[in-house]
Amino acid sequence: MDSSGTGASRSRFKKSHNDNPSIIINDHDGNRGREDRNSNTSSSNRKRLKVNDSSLSKDSPIFKAFNIFREELDNRNNRYERIVKISRDITIESKRIIFLLQRVTGSEESEKVFAEAKDKILDLNRTKFLELAHELHGQDPYQFVRAYSPGKRLKVNDSSLSKDSPIFKAFNIFREELDNRNNRYERIVKISRDITIESKRIIFLLQRVTGSEESEKVFAEAKDKILDLNRTKFLELAHELHGQDPYQFVRAYSPGLQEYIEAVTFYHYLHSEELIGLERIQADLIYLVKAQDAPGLSSDLELTLGTNSSECLSVKTLAIESNTNAESSEKDTTDQNSTTNENGVSETTTILVPVPPSEYLLGIGDFTGELMRMAINSVGAGDLEKPSVVSNMMRLIHDAFTTFAHPPRELYQKIRVLRQSLQKVETACYTLKVRGSEIPKHMLADVFSISAPCAADSYNEEISDVYD
Numbered sequence: 001m002d003s004s005g006t007g008a009s010r011s012r013f014k015k016s017h018n019d020n021p022s023i024i025i026n027d028h029d030g031n032r033g034r035e036d037r038n039s040n041t042s043s044s045n046r047k048r049l050k051v052n053d054s055s056l057s058k059d060s061p062i063f064k065a066f067n068i069f070r071e072e073l074d075n076r077n078n079r080y081e082r083i084v085k086i087s088r089d090i091t092i093e094s095k096r097i098i099f100l101l102q103r104v105t106g107s108e109e110s111e112k113v114f115a116e117a118k119d120k121i122l123d124l125n126r127t128k129f130l131e132l133a134h135e136l137h138g139q140d141p142y143q144f145v146r147a148y149s150p151g152k153r154l155k156v157n158d159s160s161l162s163k164d165s166p167i168f169k170a171f172n173i174f175r176e177e178l179d180n181r182n183n184r185y186e187r188i189v190k191i192s193r194d195i196t197i198e199s200k201r202i203i204f205l206l207q208r209v210t211g212s213e214e215s216e217k218v219f220a221e222a223k224d225k226i227l228d229l230n231r232t233k234f235l236e237l238a239h240e241l242h243g244q245d246p247y248q249f250v251r252a253y254s255p256g257l258q259e260y261i262e263a264v265t266f267y268h269y270l271h272s273e274e275l276i277g278l279e280r281i282q283a284d285l286i287y288l289v290k291a292q293d294a295p296g297l298s299s300d301l302e303l304t305l306g307t308n309s310s311e312c313l314s315v316k317t318l319a320i321e322s323n324t325n326a327e328s329s330e331k332d333t334t335d336q337n338s339t340t341n342e343n344g345v346s347e348t349t350t351i352l353v354p355v356p357p358s359e360y361l362l363g364i365g366d367f368t369g370e371l372m373r374m375a376i377n378s379v380g381a382g383d384l385e386k387p388s389v390v391s392n393m394m395r396l397i398h399d400a401f402t403t404f405a406h407p408p409r410e411l412y413q414k415i416r417v418l419r420q421s422l423q424k425v426e427t428a429c430y431t432l433k434v435r436g437s438e439i440p441k442h443m444l445a446d447v448f449s450i451s452a453p454c455a456a457d458s459y460n461e462e463i464s465d466v467y468d
Contacts (some may be wrong), residue, residue, distance in 0.1 A: 076143075083135050083147040090128045091150055097121060181248075188240050188252040195233045195256030199263040202226060203370060206266050210374055211381025222267055229260070230284055238287055238351040246354040254359055261355075261363025266370050275393070278360045285353040358411070365401070365414030368394050372421035375428060384432055391425045398422050 057063065097120050104110045132148060163169075202225050209215045237253055261281060268276040371390050378386035401407070401415050 079135055079139070080144060080147050083132065083144050086128055086132050086135070087148040087150055090124065090132075090148075093120065093124050093128065097124075184240055184244070185249060185252050188237065188249050191233055191237050191240070192253040192256030195229065195237075195253075196259045198225065198229050198233065199256070199259035202229075202263040203259075203266060206263070206270060207370070207373065207377065209270055210377045210386075211383065219267075219271060226264060226267065234260075234285055234353055235287060238285065238353045241353060242351045247356075250354075250356060250359070253353075254362075257353070257355065257359050258363040258366060261360060262366040262370065265364060265367045269367075269371075269393070273389075275364070275397075278355060278357060281360065282352075282355045285355060287351050288348050289351060290348055358408070361401075361411060362414055364397060365411070365418055368397055368418045368421050372425055375425045379428060379432070387425055387428045387432065391422070391429050394418070394422045394425060 097117050100113060100117050100120070104113050107113060136144065202222050205218060205222050205225070209218050212218060233256075241249060264281060264284070265276050268274065268280075371394055375387040375390040378390075398415075398418055401411075401418065404411070404415075407415060
């Protein structure tokens with residue numbers, strides 16, 4: 001830079017320094033000075049609003065309003081302190097009464113002690129509680145409840161509580177009811193676990209139908225397992241729920257019920273390629289037993305499964321059978337329902353395992369996962385038409401689930417899994433249609449398991465707005 005330019009810049013800087021002396025020049029390092037902040041601080045302090053108390057007139061509306069608030073708060077605080085003092089006096093007198101009553105045990109002058117305690121209680125009611133009632137009159141008692149709460153506490157010594165006391169008997173009844181309910185809940189949880197295990201075994205058995213030459217044998221074995229599950233575990237569950245509110249225990253047997261619905265639905269779909277309804281599943285879990293056997297289990301119970309519809313079934317047939325067998329068994333069930341003794345009193349009673357619609361939907365959601373596995377396994381077994389059929393069924397179920405605007409959290413998770421399963425089956429159908437001739441049949445199943453997750457993200461982005 002030339003000297004003329006340097007001189008001009010220095011002259012401009014000196015001029016600005018003369019105009020604003022708060023700028024400090026650092027001659028050692030050649031840097032520009034920093035602005036002094038003290039001037040800004042002092043100017044901001046001058047802007048603060050200072051109000052002198054003497055300038056506020058006592059006739060001002062603000063002054064009068066705040067005076068009213070101050071009086072109200074002072075009155076409330078004074079009342080609170082008075083109530084606290086009364087509560088302390090009540091606590092002291094109540095303790096004296098309790099200590100006096102402790103002398104009743106083993107005393108020969110119990111009547112005298114009772115009379116003295118009664119007088120003290122009456123005196124406490126006439127004096128301290130009357131003062132407390134005057135203090136609370138016209139006030140919101142919940143604003144002062146913490147002030148007099150300690151004085152209202154009741155302390156009872158276990159040694160002074162007789163087993164013949166109504167309180168003792170009442171709490172014994174409550175304890176027995178709670179213990180019975182907890183024990184029943186644990187028994188139902190155990191039964192549900194057994195149902196879950198057996199249902200999973202049935203599902204694994206039914207997966208062998210794909211590509212098997214002994215499908216009828218597999219169907220017969222699965223049918224026997226379902227019948228045995230109904231005769232044993234679900235009958236025990238029906239006895240546990242008999243006379244109880246089932247919705248208090250629905251979370252205890254929900255996992256087993258969902259797995260059972262999945263197994264029966266899968267069996268029915270493989271057998272007739274139709275989706276079983278809620279009424280048909282409920283019909284399998286309605287039992288007609290002898291009235292004297294209803295409270296407990298018996299080894300020779302006469303069981304029937306029935307409902308009010310034409311789908312009434314006997315224990316030898318399930319909803320998985322044809323409608324003709326169901327209609328023939330309806331006559332036998334009708335005769336058993338009308339069984340009465342000589343006095344005209346019914347000898348049978350109905351017990352059941354309730355199937356809520358929500359549990360049915362959750363079981364159907366699990367069923368779609370088995371459809372996806374069956375479709376992929378069928379390709380590996382050489383059945384190239386099965387994925388298309390399964391895809392149509394899964395799409396129908398998916399479209400039905402999307403009608404729920406705000407599904408519950410558990411059902412929402414099932415829908416997400418259904419979405420992924422449907423995407424995998426559709427990917428398999430696409431691969432078979434477009435690249436089926438390029439890939440050897442024995443490699444198709446491996447190709448599907450690798451290629452399906454790659455397209456999952458794009459599929460989820462397209463339809464995520466339906467649920468989110």
